[in-house]
Amino acid sequence: MPLSDELRDLYQQVILDHSRNPRNHGEIPPPCLHAHGDNPSCGDEIDVYLRLTEDGQIEDLKFTGQGCAISQASASMMTQKIKGKSKAEAEAIREDFRRVVMGDGAPADEDALGELILLEGVQKFPQRVKCAMLAWRAVEQALEGK
Amino acid sequence: MDWHRIRSDFPILDQQVQGHPLVYLDSAATSQKPRTVIQALSHYYERDNSNVHRALHELSARATDAFEVARKKAAHFIGAASENEIIFTRGTTEGINLVANTWGTQNLRQGDVILVTGMEHHSNLVPWQLLAQRTGAVLKHIPVLDDGTLDNEAIDTLLTEQVKLFAFVHISNSLGTINPARELCARAKAVGVVTLVDGAQSAGHMPIDVQDLGCDFFVLSGHKMCGPTGIGVLYGRMALLETMPPWHGGGEMILSVSFETSSYKPPPHRFEAGTPNIAGVIGLAAAIDYLEGIGLENIQRHDHNLANYAVQRMSEVPGIRILGPQSGHRGSLVAFHLDFAHPHDLVEFANSHGIAMRGGHHCTQPLMKRFKVPGTTRASFYFYNTLEEINRLVEVLFAARAFFT
Numbered sequence: 001m002p003l004s005d006e007l008r009d010l011y012q013q014v015i016l017d018h019s020r021n022p023r024n025h026g027e028i029p030p031p032c033l034h035a036h037g038d039n040p041s042c043g044d045e046i047d048v049y050l051r052l053t054e055d056g057q058i059e060d061l062k063f064t065g066q067g068c069a070i071s072q073a074s075a076s077m078m079t080q081k082i083k084g085k086s087k088a089e090a091e092a093i094r095e096d097f098r099r100v101v102m103g104d105g106a107p108a109d110e111d112a113l114g115e116l117i118l119l120e121g122v123q124k125f126p127q128r129v130k131c132a133m134l135a136w137r138a139v140e141q142a143l144e145g146k
Numbered sequence: 147m148d149w150h151r152i153r154s155d156f157p158i159l160d161q162q163v164q165g166h167p168l169v170y171l172d173s174a175a176t177s178q179k180p181r182t183v184i185q186a187l188s189h190y191y192e193r194d195n196s197n198v199h200r201a202l203h204e205l206s207a208r209a210t211d212a213f214e215v216a217r218k219k220a221a222h223f224i225g226a227a228s229e230n231e232i233i234f235t236r237g238t239t240e241g242i243n244l245v246a247n248t249w250g251t252q253n254l255r256q257g258d259v260i261l262v263t264g265m266e267h268h269s270n271l272v273p274w275q276l277l278a279q280r281t282g283a284v285l286k287h288i289p290v291l292d293d294g295t296l297d298n299e300a301i302d303t304l305l306t307e308q309v310k311l312f313a314f315v316h317i318s319n320s321l322g323t324i325n326p327a328r329e330l331c332a333r334a335k336a337v338g339v340v341t342l343v344d345g346a347q348s349a350g351h352m353p354i355d356v357q358d359l360g361c362d363f364f365v366l367s368g369h370k371m372c373g374p375t376g377i378g379v380l381y382g383r384m385a386l387l388e389t390m391p392p393w394h395g396g397g398e399m400i401l402s403v404s405f406e407t408s409s410y411k412p413p414p415h416r417f418e419a420g421t422p423n424i425a426g427v428i429g430l431a432a433a434i435d436y437l438e439g440i441g442l443e444n445i446q447r448h449d450h451n452l453a454n455y456a457v458q459r460m461s462e463v464p465g466i467r468i469l470g471p472q473s474g475h476r477g478s479l480v481a482f483h484l485d486f487a488h489p490h491d492l493v494e495f496a497n498s499h500g501i502a503m504r505g506g507h508h509c510t511q512p513l514m515k516r517f518k519v520p521g522t523t524r525a526s527f528y529f530y531n532t533l534e535e536i537n538r539l540v541e542v543l544f545a546a547r548a549f550f551t
Binding site for chain 1: 499
């Protein structure tokens with residue numbers, strides 16, 4: 001059964017692989033920063049757990065939750081990308097990622113996004129932006145201590 | 147019945163979506179419209195458009211006549227004793243809110259019980275929550291069993307004289323369960339409980355006779371039964387309607403007005419303040435004519451065949467879990483969960499093959515929690531759907547399995 005190019009771009013093999021085998025899946029025992037995120041309209045839920053070093057680097061980051069392939073892959077790829085980064089670096093990557101999935105201008109540092117750029121296909125599916133951003137919003141909340 | 151000819155009455159179905167012939171499986175959200183309904187709307191706006199009930203000129207007479215004929219048709223369509231028991235609303239949701247805000251406010255007191263079921267659409271839940279908050283009444287619900295039917299024993303325990311109102315869905319939009327409305331109304335009546343039946347998914351899919359059902363209120367939406375959006379019907383038994391205060395105040399619903407006080411028209415006009423959705427009412431009448439031309443028994447039989455065939459064919463897909471009754475008596479929709487794809491991924495995948503379905507909680511969040519699923523995908527059918535389209539859906543489900551696993 002032939003698939004459209006747009007669908008193939010949305011669900012690339014790397015993305016499907018992350019959604020089937022999410023990396024850094026699980027909880028970090030307390031004490032740690034934690035935030036819960038959800039998209040009530042679709043039932044997607046995520047919990048992110050992260051631990052910072054004394055100088056504010058993301059030392060460890062894990063997530064649990066359920067949701068569509070896009071939200072799960074985005075969460076999995078995010079954990080790999082921002083682990084070891086400072087809060088400021090993580091924030092810069094988040095903003096670049098947001099631009100990519102929303103088609104809202106060019107990222108400031110495309111190289112820093114790495115394979116996250118593969119989620120660019122979400123641009124063509126505006127209703128899925130909230131799926132791609134779910135984990136990132138939760139991390140933002142956890143870092144702000146909300 | 148020549149269902150293929152009937153299908154050709156729906157111009158919208160003859161199109162390509164994403165390079166494939168459109169397979170529209172979202173009629174439980176809104177049905178498509180036959181040419182006669184679309185033409186009734188344009189004819190009204192091209193020839194008869196005018197405000198109803200007041201002016202004496204020719205166009206107003208035509209519009210008023212068509213409007214009041216539609217009320218008679220709606221009364222006949224659901225077996226009401228009189229057209230004065232038919233109140234035009236924006237849809238099911240507004241009908242329920244009207245009852246909650248008039249009859250409910252007048253009759254509910256601290257400690258009274260409002261009874262619903264565990265499979266209500268949010269529209270038959272939230273208005274009662276609001277009413278309970280206003281009045282101090284208590285909202286209770288009848289649990290749903292694993293097979294998607296109501297817990298019959300719990301009904302005996304819960305349907306007591308403390309209950310003032312029992313509001314329940316006729317056909318569940320998330321499970322396809324057809325509740326035994328006649329029996330439930332009789333049990334309610336035996337303990338003096340007023341009943342409201344949510345007919346959003348049953349009207350237009352089966353013959354409805356409110357007097358035979360024995361309900362006090364019945365609500366429906368026109369757009370789910372081939373009519374336009376923004377128009378619906380609230381049926382109320384006249385003995386109750388007569389006692390109810392107005393909800394919205396304004397023109398059309400008054401007898402006389404002074405600065406100090408106003409007196410109100412009898413039902414149904416008491417509950418229809420302001421210029422109504424005249425075109426919508428005329429479109430609804432055209433939809434009723436169209437459905438009655440096919441025959442509601444015929445539609446019901448065809449619905450039943452589609453639903454049974456769909457359950458049978460879809461069960462072939464490994465990893466599928468179909469919610470609600472597994473065979474026999476069910477409405478023409480199949481909600482399911484797949485262990486290999488989230489509803490939104492599946493809906494996206496199906497859309498790219500020209501299939502329109504809905505994924506999510508279908509406005510029944512408590513029910514999703516009950517069945518421990520974040521959401522489901524729903525394929526819903528109407529008489530213009532075909533067995534070939536269900537075959538196409540099953541092919542796409544297999545393709546999705548290959549793609550996502």
